[in-house]
Amino acid sequence: MKETRAGLGDGIGAYLLWGTFPLFFTLIAVANPFEVVSWRVITTLIVCALIVTVTRRWDRIVSVLRAPKTFGLFALSSILLYANWQIFVLGVITGHVLETALGYFINPLFTILFGVIFWREKLSRLQWVAVIIAGAGVLFSAISYGRVPWIALGLAVTFGLYGVVHQRIEHVDGVTGLTVETLVSVPIGLVQLAVVASVAGLSAFAHGGVITSLVLVSGLLTAIPLILFGEAARRLPLTYIGFLQFLTPILGFIFGFFVMGEELPLARWIGFIAVWIALMFLIADMVVRLRRAPDPGTAHQPHTGPIPLD
Template sequence: MADNPTPTLPQADGRNPATLGFAAALAAFLIWGLVAPVFFKQLGNVGAVEIVAHRVLWTVVLVGLWLVPTRGLSGIIRGVGSWRRLGIFAVTTALIGSNWTIFIWAVGDGRLVETSLGYYINPIINVLLGMAFLQERLSKRQGVAVLIAAAGVLSLVLSYGSVPWVALSLALTFGVYALVRKKAAIDPLIGLLVETALLVPPAIAYLLWLSAHGVGNFGVHGLGTDLLIVLTGPVTAIPLVLFMVGAARLKLSTIGILQYIGPTGQLLLGVAVYGEAFTSSHLIAFGCIWVALAIYSADALFTHRAARAEARAAACRAE
């Protein structure tokens, strides 16, 4: 997410950038929460790793067609920077590749409720990672929120008798991915292009292996399946671009609230559409997470408003 959204000043044509930003961010989270799970459900006859391999190839094609004319090869190369920075990209590539594979497998395996739990947990993971690696401090309210969320996850573990590994894996891989990208100040689109480009060789090798063994799915199940496979590129890139448009025009607190649309959509789809179980244990765990997120979001909003008020007061004193 963008840490310093651009000021929402009216444009010359009279439109407020915040309106465009809100619409773009809302669309991104709706795609991630409602469209993407349904989309990947339609590819249930294709293995998760094969879907990720195609997702990599078609995302490279789509993002490359956008970036090469707009940024130029020299701009993309500058975005990579150095061999050390390429090593950082290798780390983010492994993280996002793992995240994609786990998510797609979980959707196909009927675990949307657990994926939603993972993305509800993710903001709390971000807080803990910020404390551990960015020297960020928790307020008392944020500390309470983290403890309540941890209690919710622990209650689910105790009721299941096992760790909800899908939820925790999704939360941890995406949380660490965001942390590394933040520390390295990676351009979102160039980062996506480089990360998927690094995955191209193993993706092609895997698809060729599937084809050689006669178990590949592209060109086998008809035009409809082939079209869905090709569309994995747009389904990956479009919400990311929309999110960047929104993040550049909205307050961070607004983005923070909107991000819960994604896991809420996944939860509703899992329970109401696909008939996944939502037990009393889920209710306790999700209830704790929702309370924790409400406390954390309220604290973030309060802190943001207090900082703005202090900045206005300082400006008045300076005058």
């Protein structure tokens, strides 16, 4: 029970912190979103390097770099992660917080679909119902509203594929994995900084000390919930993690709708409601599977799925 309580505390803390990211990036909305992500990647690598040094894990980093297959998978996952971060920050800074929330609401459904596509998994009836309802809702919303929710779909696809890649990676802890991913991502970020500098000029540090501090601390805010999540995943059943993951988009929706006052036309409401109904079916399926589990002791297996880093 002590382990479960500690795991719940860590998990809730991680997902609550991820849920505050729309507020955080709204505070630095004066900066170019393409510049912000580059600095986020660079500062995240600095934080990871400090953690790896303190915990003496550099031998693990070297082992990954010397394993071509593992390093190749991390290189691919880093590109997907970078794209996910860029889409999220771009969505928040340009005032599309609700669409980013929709993306993370539908992410579990994309994860299920990718399981069918890449792992030949079979869907239960409740899962099929969930996928069909969500798909119909998003399609109706796009047709009625006149615009495809590219930000939401982009977030769901990139993070879903990120999970697919990570399922191929074994025996690598979260901090080591994130360090390798940011090592690969930093050159991309530097190239992006050069492009932004030549086109629009760098401005992230030209808006006063507060904005500068927030930009520099973005790497730390990326690492903290990741560490908390790792502890939660080690202590909690996968079903608990599945329920907790909905905290982040719920907070994003509350922030976008009630705090930022973003408009939500009827067509978009229909899309959200359809996705929420689909998630109810998905949660029901999770509960049924949990009750059918033959051995309660197996519920506390370590988490091997994708790590949500946004």
